[in-house]
Amino acid sequence: MTQALAFPIPSALGDIDAYIRAANRFPLLSEKEEFELASRFRKDEDVEAARQLVLSHLRLVISIARGYLGYGLPHADLIQEGNIGLMKAVKRFDPERGVRLVSFAMHWIKAEIHEYVVRNWRMVKLATTKAQRKLFFNLRSMKTDSSTLLPAQVADIAHRLSVRPEEVVEMETRLSGRDLAMEANDDDEDSFAPIAYLADQSSEPTRVLEARAREHLQGDGLQAALATLDPRSRRIIETRWLADDESATLHELAAEYGVSAERIRQIEAKAMQKMRTVLAAA
Template identity: 70%
Template sequence: MSQALALPIPAPTAVGSLEAYVQAVNRFPVLSQEEEVRLARRFRDEGDLEAARQLILSHLRVVVAIVRGYLGYGLPQADLIQEGNIGLMKAVKRFDPDRGVRLVSFAVHWIRAEIHEFILRNWRLVKVATTKAQRKLFFNLRSLKQDLGPMNSTEVQDVAKRLGVKPSEVVEMETRLSGQDVALEAPVDDGEEGLHPIAYLADGSEEPAALLEARESERLRGEGLQKALSSLDPRSRRIIEARWLREKDPATLHQLAAEFNVSAERVRQIEQKAMEKMRRVISATVTA
């Protein structure tokens, strides 16, 4: 099994709108403790994915509630929900029903951890805060500066010593924090004819005709991929999915060789042949 369970779980972008998604997840019944334990044991002892799916669906509302506390970071709510759902799936995979703890209490940690990791990967200023000391620097630099102007070398050395980071990291963080945003368009009452980003950031791909063409092409490729996968024998499909369609922790040739009791070279040959067949099917679908 992959790091996160590969189950057909509804996504915010698949139901039309966030409001529709929230309404959908709130319709899934809340499980009693007895039902939860029974399903968790079925998944743990028998590998019953349908039991895992029911556990996940009944807790999707928890993810939505937790995400509301992270809306101030400027990231799309749908993306935060998706990441939280991944954390929920990881929690279900690791949940032990015999410890006497409800799944919701266990899952909160995993949901928050996945959301935190997503924010740190995507929030521009926090990208440099990869260590505990750097995060401390990020949140404390403004209060440690003596004034609003740039720090001199003595001040840099002092801040670096107090926070346990390198002077170069203090300088880099100060540069990032002192950077100013640039207006995309010129102010309405601006009499100057300056060059603003809107003048050179036009994207022709946003034209309706181009968008329609791109969406249709994407739809055809998606249909072609499904058709191509269905054309493979079970072993070839398993190899392609494990090697190329996992979002995390793709399988190695040696792992699949051990699974099918063949050599790694044989797995590579099967993979190559399957990819060639899939290319032909996808090409035929797109050009049809």
């Protein structure tokens, strides 16, 4: 049986830096330890097993939360929301699927942080639809520099994210109005600014694991899973989920194959399940 983690939670952490230091001291779990703990929690509702799974992945939350500091929200709050996502991931994690918790949890952590940013960042009140949220979280990275977007760039981003050009211009205006200083304006050691958290994350263990899992899933693993499908199922998956440009709709594929949209949806669901099984066994 996996032993309890060697580092209990300190009774008083003091500040965010102390919390980060404490979180980074929790040891990473081996695949065998993670499987055993997850199995205990899933089968026996062992709360101690769940606790160890959460504590060993706190550094993952911290790492992901750093990516959202540019929105001017407190780092501690971003981490707190991410921790909620981590706990949800642990609750839903199935070790039998052959996927490590670090890969499974990233979706839940980012989802909680996304919701928090949208709810609390006062400059963005129109990010209510799925397309607008996608615009909100992608516009910064899609801009090549800090200058105002040119009309051609606006049109290109609007097309790629399926929004109106006017929405791109509006969102850019709102984002540019919330600049955050890289350094604090005073010498108060309790002041927090992005410069205090910038670091080379290329060697971060969770980043290495994430990159390795993503490379496998997007490369050999994906191709192997697609190869198990019949030609019709493969075309449906490729045009619905892997298209470089606009994805095909259920109705478009239904017309192409002379069946109902519901039938296309059923084929798609069956193909996705088959691919998940292949990827989990890889």
